[in-house]
Amino acid sequence: SQQGEEDPQALSIQEGENATMNCSYKTSINNLQWYRQNSGRGLVHLILIRSNEREKHSGRLRVTLDTSKKSSSLLITASRAADTASYFCATGRPPQGAQKLVFGQGTRLTINP
Amino acid sequence: NAGVTQTPKFQVLKTGQSMTLQCAQDMNHNSMYWYRQDPGMGLRLIYYSASEGTTDKGEVPNGYNVSRLNKREFSLRLESAAPSQTSVYFCASSPSSGTLTYEQYFGPGTRLTVT
Numbered sequence: 001s002q003q004g005e006e007d008p009q010a011l012s013i014q015e016g017e018n019a020t021m022n023c024s025y026k027t028s029i030n031n032l033q034w035y036r037q038n039s040g041r042g043l044v045h046l047i048l049i050r051s052n053e054r055e056k057h058s059g060r061l062r063v064t065l066d067t068s069k070k071s072s073s074l075l076i077t078a079s080r081a082a083d084t085a086s087y088f089c090a091t092g093r094p095p096q097g098a099q100k101l102v103f104g105q106g107t108r109l110t111i112n113p
Numbered sequence: 114n115a116g117v118t119q120t121p122k123f124q125v126l127k128t129g130q131s132m133t134l135q136c137a138q139d140m141n142h143n144s145m146y147w148y149r150q151d152p153g154m155g156l157r158l159i160y161y162s163a164s165e166g167t168t169d170k171g172e173v174p175n176g177y178n179v180s181r182l183n184k185r186e187f188s189l190r191l192e193s194a195a196p197s198q199t200s201v202y203f204c205a206s207s208p209s210s211g212t213l214t215y216e217q218y219f220g221p222g223t224r225l226t227v228t
Contacts, residue, residue, distance in 0.1 A: 031214045042203055042219035088155055092214050101217065103155035
């Protein structure tokens with residue numbers, strides 16, 4: 001069963017705008033990760049945030065985690081055409097959080113030039 | 114470093130045929146995983162191996178077997194392919210061990226069609 005649910009399922013914005021994607025989950029986690037998948041390719045890791053962290057940054061990416069609401073958001077600032085991809089959140093649950101991730105169904109992001 | 118490699122890239126099978134998907138990583142990672150991805154869906158875990166010599170079932174293990182041949186290689190076998198196994202299969206590896214989690218590194222995928 002899918003643990004994470006991304007929202008929206010699809011998002012289309014103009015180049016230069018910010019894109020925000022959300023992920024909600026149902027059970028306790030010990031970490032949450034975001035991945036990007038370009039069409040027909042494997043997934044690429046973006047950011048890992050642990051349950052005791054509230055926010056992490058990496059370049060133009062900002063991830064927040066609210067464990068009380070069981071939700072996370074991924075913000076991509078100043079979007080570029082190359083950001084067009086599907087974005088997935090994945091959660092690791094105790095006690096085996098180190099070994100298994102459960103992926104959501106993804107948000108398909110389209111950046112229009 | 115090649116990272117995670119998978120062979121073959123594409124495969125067409127007839128119902129009832131068997132095949133093995135190969136995966137290898139050169140990053141000295143402890144953990145390895147097999148996922149399947151159906152159209153418009155996220156990834157679902159088939160099997161994983163937390164360390165050499167150990168394997169465990171994931172969310173959708175039925176119809177599959179795995180072998181962790183050594184630390185580098187983790188193969189997925191379909192003994193009797195069914196059309197429901199038509200999917201894209203991804204192998205991944207991670208330095209995760211015990212309760213400490215790290216990111217996963219994915220291979221390019223194998224696109225399998227069962228007719």
